[in-house]
Amino acid sequence: MNLxxxxxxxxxxxxxxxxxxxxxxxxxxxxxxxxMMDMLNEQLIKSGDDPxxxxxxxxxxxxxxxxxxxxxxxHGPDKLITTCQLHMRKFKDGDTIAIEPFRANSFPxxxxxxxxxxxxxxxxxxxxFISINTSGNTQDANAIPIDKHNxxxxxxxxxxxxxxxxVATCKNASAMLFVSAKVSQYxxxxxxxxxxxxxxxxxxxxxxxxGFGNCTNTGACEVECPKGISLENIARLNREYIWATAKx
Amino acid sequence: MSLKIKSSIVRKxxxxxxxxxxxxxxxxxxTINLTSVFSKEMFNFLSHFMGNNPLVQFVxxxxxxxxxxxxxxxxxxxEFKNRSSRNQxxxxxxxxxxSSWISRNMILSGIVILSFLGLHFYDFWIPEMQYKYIExxxxxPDRYFDELVHKFESLPRVIxxxxxxxxxxxxxLHGFSSSFQTIGFxxxxxxxxxxxxxxxxxxxxxxxxxIALFHYLx
Ligand code: HEM
Ligand code: SF4
Ligand code: FES
Numbered sequence: 001m002n003l004x005x006x007x008x009x010x011x012x013x014x015x016x017x018x019x020x021x022x023x024x025x026x027x028x029x030x031x032x033x034x035x036m037m038d039m040l041n042e043q044l045i046k047s048g049d050d051p052x053x054x055x056x057x058x059x060x061x062x063x064x065x066x067x068x069x070x071x072x073x074x075h076g077p078d079k080l081i082t083t084c085q086l087h088m089r090k091f092k093d094g095d096t097i098a099i100e101p102f103r104a105n106s107f108p109x110x111x112x113x114x115x116x117x118x119x120x121x122x123x124x125x126x127x128x129f130i131s132i133n134t135s136g137n138t139q140d141a142n143a144i145p146i147d148k149h150n151x152x153x154x155x156x157x158x159x160x161x162x163x164x165x166x167v168a169t170c171k172n173a174s175a176m177l178f179v180s181a182k183v184s185q186y187x188x189x190x191x192x193x194x195x196x197x198x199x200x201x202x203x204x205x206x207x208x209x210x211g212f213g214n215c216t217n218t219g220a221c222e223v224e225c226p227k228g229i230s231l232e233n234i235a236r237l238n239r240e241y242i243w244a245t246a247k248x
Numbered sequence: 249m250s251l252k253i254k255s256s257i258v259r260k261x262x263x264x265x266x267x268x269x270x271x272x273x274x275x276x277x278x279t280i281n282l283t284s285v286f287s288k289e290m291f292n293f294l295s296h297f298m299g300n301n302p303l304v305q306f307v308x309x310x311x312x313x314x315x316x317x318x319x320x321x322x323x324x325x326x327e328f329k330n331r332s333s334r335n336q337x338x339x340x341x342x343x344x345x346x347s348s349w350i351s352r353n354m355i356l357s358g359i360v361i362l363s364f365l366g367l368h369f370y371d372f373w374i375p376e377m378q379y380k381y382i383e384x385x386x387x388x389p390d391r392y393f394d395e396l397v398h399k400f401e402s403l404p405r406v407i408x409x410x411x412x413x414x415x416x417x418x419x420x421l422h423g424f425s426s427s428f429q430t431i432g433f434x435x436x437x438x439x440x441x442x443x444x445x446x447x448x449x450x451x452x453x454x455x456x457x458x459i460a461l462f463h464y465l466x
Contacts (some may be wrong), residue, residue: 103336213333218352219350231434242261
């Protein structure tokens, strides 16, 4: 396949970026999107140009590093996948593909398509953990009976890979789906209940401080989330938060 | 409990509660309007009651006005905040791939409703306040029906009125079910609830439109 690419280039976080046109030839439909980007970068390096910076690590949909807003959608046109799981057969010969970084004030661009998602780390640090003594006397988790439905729902929430597609997709750049997944994975389990009140208050407080927008329930995050994290988690987050606020 | 009015979730909650309150008010308003189609006497009786009962006038009416003003001011605050969360816009943003147009344009439908409320106040509420509290005209319990019919004689007014209700319908098609999600209600009953909220959002505004057309055509 031969393709035209329009890619956001921005040398560093302080400079003004812009869309730049590229052409690429002989792309195999079996390539992943990132392999196509590698091919483009080899082409750029050969011609003495600066390769396009983009994030990636596992290339199998588990680390959440690969970002990219492709043709108007986070992780491109397919559903329930990350960019590394997107294949070039989703496109047609002669297509023009627009590639941008995930955009939100809370995800500033570092270079080209790579953005700084450390705002998510700070939200996690504010409460996305349980305090357990791990000095050799930890109780076997299986010793605590847990309702099967709760265990499954908590597990589903825990599959969030912190990729940020929800923020990138949301017209308000809201991080509610991410935060709701991180709160839900603990809220449903006995180990998480101990610190539940502080956790939800602190995490939401940090989310607000980072400058993410407010949820308006458009549901776009749920559709674009590679892990299918459901809006039910946001409803749970709202319940948990209001209860915690009432308790003080 | 300290009221965290700066918290995004508290704001969203208040937005949902004020929205739900307005939905209840809308239903009550609709019920009274509907009687104007069937019984002039009933309509006059209910309007006279609503217009002169001290509880309605001095407790419910101020609460309602506060509810409307709070709802749209908070709507504007949140819209402003949301717009400023992404200063560098996307070159290509395919909103329709993952969300409905209505849900992305609540502020637009809201502004149309707000303009309509301005007109509605000018048409009914201001003359009413003038009648009762400024000019102190003697109360005539039979005047309401004729006042209503008189307003619906003008075609441009009926058209503006009906367009506004189409936008109200759009606003509610997203807003009514969205407010349940906001207050934390999302479970196995959500599908049935969605069916109810969607039916409500179409039937009630359509009812207002048909009542207006009924009076215009008569
Ligand atoms: C006066 C003009 C109005 C404006 C400017 C306005 C604006 C807005 C905005 C911006 C939202 C937020 C969207 C969101 O968070 O999803 C909203 C939500 C809502 N509005 Fe309005 N609105 C107005 C009037 C009304 C009226 C008259 C009703 C009811 C009859 C109503 C019912 C609702 C409901 C139920 C919600 C959903 C709250 C939620 O999602 O949690 N609004 N409105
Ligand atoms: S909720 Fe989904 S889209 Fe958001 S960070 Fe987690 S995995 Fe990514
Ligand atoms: S590179 Fe790890 S999820 Fe895509």
